[in-house]
Amino acid sequence: MDTLMELGTKILSIFEALAGMDFVSEILPMLVMWAIGGVLIYCAIAKDMEPTLLLPMGFGTIIVNLPLAEVVGAISEEGAIKVLYNAGVANELFPLLLFIGIGAMIDFGPVLTNPKLMIFGAAAQFGIFFTLSVASLFFPINEAASIAIIGAADGPTSIFVAGELGSKYIGAIIVAAYSYMALVPMVQPPIIKLLTTKKERRIHMKYEGKAVSKRTRILFPIVVTVIAGVVSPQSAILIGFLMFGNLIRECGVLDSLSETAQKTLANLITILLGITVAANMNAKDFLTIETALILGLGLVAFVFDTAGGVLFAKFLNIFLPEGKKFNPMIGAAGISAFPMSSRVVHKLGLEEDNQNFLLMHATGVNVSGQVASVIAGGMILSFFGK
Template sequence: MFDAIGNGLYGLIAGFTNLHWSNPVMIGLGCLLLYLAIKKDIEPLLLLPIGFGCILVNIPLAGLMEEEGFLRTIYDAGIATELFPLFIFIGIGAMTDFGPLLENPRIFLLGAAGQFGIFLTLALALALGFSKLDAVAIGVIGACDGPTAIYVSSKYAPHLLSAVSVAAYSYMSLVPIIQPPIMRFLTTEEERKISMGAVKKTVSKTTKILFPLIVTVIGGLIAPQGLPLLGTIMLGNLMRESGVVSRLTKASENEIANIVTLLLGISIGATMDGKNFLTPQTLMVLGLGFIAICLDTVCGVMFGKLLKVLSGGKVNPLIGAAGISAYPMAARVAQREGQKYNPKNFLLMHAMGANTGGQVGSVMAAAVMLSVLKGMGII
């Protein structure tokens, strides 16, 4: 009888006795993510469920990520199948107005230039000894696009999913801090003062409807491996621009996006088990992710300087920094930096064009990379 009572009482402290040193550390990290989300308002929609999922999975003996555990069920349903990031892309497409990009198509080149960080970071990761598939997942952090990073990582390097996801969303939220020093370093004061006139070209509804269709077909033929990413974002945009499925558009922007974001976040947090997360490899992934975002900004601004020369001084190089997928933060950063040096400067719409170009460019860059690697037999 006393043995039974003793065993029963031991069951109440079994969680404490089975704590690995990494579990309290990760619970602390989960609390830090919650603090950043709640107190600092840094990507709260993702960091809050990620942080809570991190806390849950690091409580011993709960078995939440074991077979039939509820976190494992969510993970298998949406992350292992890659459905969650694709649903998010439908919502992103439904929220995105490509009008500023279509008004000034040459700005799309800035969105393409802003993706060079992906390929440079891929090469750097390979040089540091990462496997080819791991390097692909790390390089895509440079897309500055959380869903793209999650999709590629879950497909080709699931063991890096938590590190890649945390890096992607953390650095996206830090764009207003990371980019300005680089923008100032690479441009002169005179360049930052360049005023860009308003684009008077109007875009017809027909053009806006044809755009997602043309991009899907051409992009799919060029890089079929990335068609799930490209097709879902363009489906969302087509629903928006058609104007005939407002219920689906609103649901994609709100209910579907909100539910999937919650499930996506908590399932990513569930991969942050201390024994697997606290490794030198994780620190290297975070470091390479930071380098990727910096390289994106450098390449975008430098290409902006090239466009300035080719246009006879009519393009402000600052908008090149907006050619990433952090929408609309990167465009606002370019606007704010431009007005610091010329209060009459209004770069926002031009920067928004580059920013939406960066959204398409990030997906296309990932698609091209995956298709090339498929052709080489690497994936």
């Protein structure tokens, strides 16, 4: 009887609170956030834009913006979403676990056959540091660093770094990071075309499909972890989890673990990550001028990442003889958005010359970008971390 009375009182209080909601300050923002959630779900389903993350995020956005979400436990400290957020995002556990899955998915073969390509992965992180400088004009330095990491074009790195730096804009940062990753086929081609001539886009690059020894494949993740850990200690944990996943893949004796990391683990974490990240997407925190600016700065980061990679390849070409020159478009694949960026470059190459196959080179640069973006995250943390 007491329980029934308690329930009745609770329902009554909800109706009373609903009736007392102000349209402009409470209902309208809520409707806008529902629309944003709807747009994310639409982009995921109809446009196939990063559906694994945008769909759970879109749905999570609707949940945390339900009327009186706090009262019904959606965003209160004891609510399931906040509990998951504290258990997996606030302490950066989910992005790290996701890195194991990503590491297990990546074949570093193309870059191991031609390690020189890794240099473009480094050059294409320019957007992160350019954006850091621009963002510092509007935000405190820690927030500027969190925003700049959108340029890593790598969701888990963005979540990890923004979380570690205690950014209050983590929701907007993640939306920007995943949205622009999905928009790579639209963002990159105009920049690449603007910065290259037709002649440059037609440069052919020979691919020597050398076999990579198993020993090299096994030692690569260990060597990279040790080097990154020694030179940039803050990136050790990020690169360590990524490379651990890759070691599971390459060692040859843990096939079932590798398969689990690639599929079950990655899928499970992605589901939880998406819906949990939405905990920070309540109207009060999200519908601000800062969010609009963060979305703009995210675009700046992607544009300057692309420009950095392309211009660096053009710079190297000045010193290289004919026949050894790089097709500058492959520099753009260093932004880490794997595998979209390499596909974009390959497609652009074929558009100019239907015999110009750049996929393997672009893939090599693309996976290098994955490593370089994680190192860039570590650099940011070493400058601005706790």
